[in-house]
Amino acid sequence: VIALKDVHKVYGSGENAVRALAGVTLDLPRGGFTAVMGPSGSGKSTFLQCAAGLDRPTSGSVRLGGQELADLDETRLTELRRDRIGFVFQSFNLLPALTVAQNVELPLELAGRRPGPGAVTALLEHFGLRERAGHLPEQLSGGQQQRVAIARALITRPAVLFADEPTGALDSRTAREVLALLRDTSQQVGQTVVMVTHDPVAAAHAQQVLFLADGRFVGRLPHPTP
Amino acid sequence: VIALKDVHKVYGSGENAVRALAGVTLDLPRGGFTAVMGPSGSGKSTFLQCAAGLDRPTSGSVRLGGQELADLDETRLTELRRDRIGFVFQSFNLLPALTVAQNVELPLELAGRRPGPGAVTALLEHFGLRERAGHLPEQLSGGQQQRVAIARALITRPAVLFADEPTGALDSRTAREVLALLRDTSQQVGQTVVMVTHDPVAAAHAQQVLFLADGRFVGRLPHPTP
Ligand SMILES: Nc1ncnc2c1ncn2[C@@H]1O[C@H](COP(=O)(O)OP(=O)(O)OP(=O)(O)O)[C@@H](O)[C@H]1O
Numbered sequence A, B: 001v002i003a004l005k006d007v008h009k010v011y012g013s014g015e016n017a018v019r020a021l022a023g024v025t026l027d028l029p030r031g032g033f034t035a036v037m038g039p040s041g042s043g044k045s046t047f048l049q050c051a052a053g054l055d056r057p058t059s060g061s062v063r064l065g066g067q068e069l070a071d072l073d074e075t076r077l078t079e080l081r082r083d084r085i086g087f088v089f090q091s092f093n094l095l096p097a098l099t100v101a102q103n104v105e106l107p108l109e110l111a112g113r114r115p116g117p118g119a120v121t122a123l124l125e126h127f128g129l130r131e132r133a134g135h136l137p138e139q140l141s142g143g144q145q146q147r148v149a150i151a152r153a154l155i156t157r158p159a160v161l162f163a164d165e166p167t168g169a170l171d172s173r174t175a176r177e178v179l180a181l182l183r184d185t186s187q188q189v190g191q192t193v194v195m196v197t198h199d200p201v202a203a204a205h206a207q208q209v210l211f212l213a214d215g216r217f218v219g220r221l222p223h224p225t226p
């Protein structure tokens, strides 16, 4: 359902050029839970952004559900992202002027869908944040904000969920609860999950681990030991 | 050098009140390297902010180097923070319009000090970021931004360094390099370091680990196993 072919991404130009992705070719089947690991600066966030259509590669092809993203104009790309993709950013990106509940509900609003009764509350309950529904992001701890960002990415039950360091700000117990939820949701609705992580505990929840170094994939570990 | 006495911090009021710190009493000697661990939402960031004079407790006393912080007006508190304290924030807080080098140099500028020749470059070199000195924060990966934030906190050789999750966005190898640097700098100049972390590898670099739960300290582990 995700197919990248010889994807390159270069930032800047001339002697200031940074080669963030240096030839990425990858096929990920529907319903899988894949972890991506690699050193700081190796291209993980860039890979996720290109795969999710949040950024355009410098060269190469990205297909999501068979659709070549380069064939979509900005409007249609925005619709595809809104309707079919969930994204957890490395720095959360919550809207500071919206409450926790409003932040979680926003993707549904943007997609013109009505939330099922109590859907937002149920998800917040799952993350231990129900009594904070009316608070603003700045009133929450780092780990609480991260959980709101994950809830927001899950509310639309997207076909593909991309998560950039979803447990980076969480203690080990909360991290395991969140990972179990990601894996269960994924199995129940056949959602494909691609998760970038530095955390071996997080990677152990995935079906396979791919290793990125200097902008290209250099290794694969099927069935990591839990 | 850091002394907290029955510190309470309550956010909001009435039925919306959140008791972030519920009676913290703590004495930390000069030159020590202390790690603070605890579940998400247990009060770690709040504790750090009160100890570093970035926030005022609701009640209780905070003394830094013998100085009762409640006796200082905002101007003198700002001077004390600027001249004697380094702080690494959980969300980095780099200035988006300044380059990496300008961000690192800023605390010296604000303190009216001249950087030693090549001091900024040497520190960036240490963090593997020398060739990015002229770039803006948004051009860096998450882990690279975190390293810039740590370099910025170290440039003034502060008497006390407070670090909130300094390795959260780093892969294990980069994390270990940064922790070794924190420990070495601390030993060489007798700097006191208080580090909040979820990462057992980070905590293992400290001389003692303190455990926070529900806004109070509940345990202590001297000499964690490396
Ligand atoms: N401005 C605020 N208004 C209301 N509540 C707040 C505010 N800032 C923090 N809190 C709450 O105080 C409690 C402690 O927050 P704190 O940020 O210190 O936790 P933490 O231990 O650093 O958590 P994490 O590991 O998730 O970063 C949390 O319940 C948090 O939601």
Ligand SMILES: Nc1ncnc2c1ncn2[C@@H]1O[C@H](COP(=O)(O)OP(=O)(O)OP(=O)(O)O)[C@@H](O)[C@H]1O
Pocket (backbone or CB within 6 Å): A011, A012, A018, A019, A020, A038, A039, A040, A041, A042, A043, A044, A045, A046, A047, A090, B138, B139, B140, B141, B142, B143, B144, B169, B170, B171
């Ligand atoms: N807008 C940009 N301009 C220039 N270089 C960039 C830009 N964005 C990212 N880079 C560079 O591209 C490389 C890959 O960045 P990326 O954010 O994908 O790394 P990462 O693997 O996610 O790292 P981390 O683990 O630290 O988050 C890095 O060297 C980074 O500095």
Ligand SMILES: [Mg+2]
Pocket (backbone or CB within 6 Å): A044, A045, A046, A090, A164, B141, B142, B143
């Ligand atoms: Mg990243």
Ligand SMILES: [Mg+2]
Pocket (backbone or CB within 6 Å): A141, A142, A143, B044, B045, B046, B090, B164
């Ligand atoms: Mg925190």
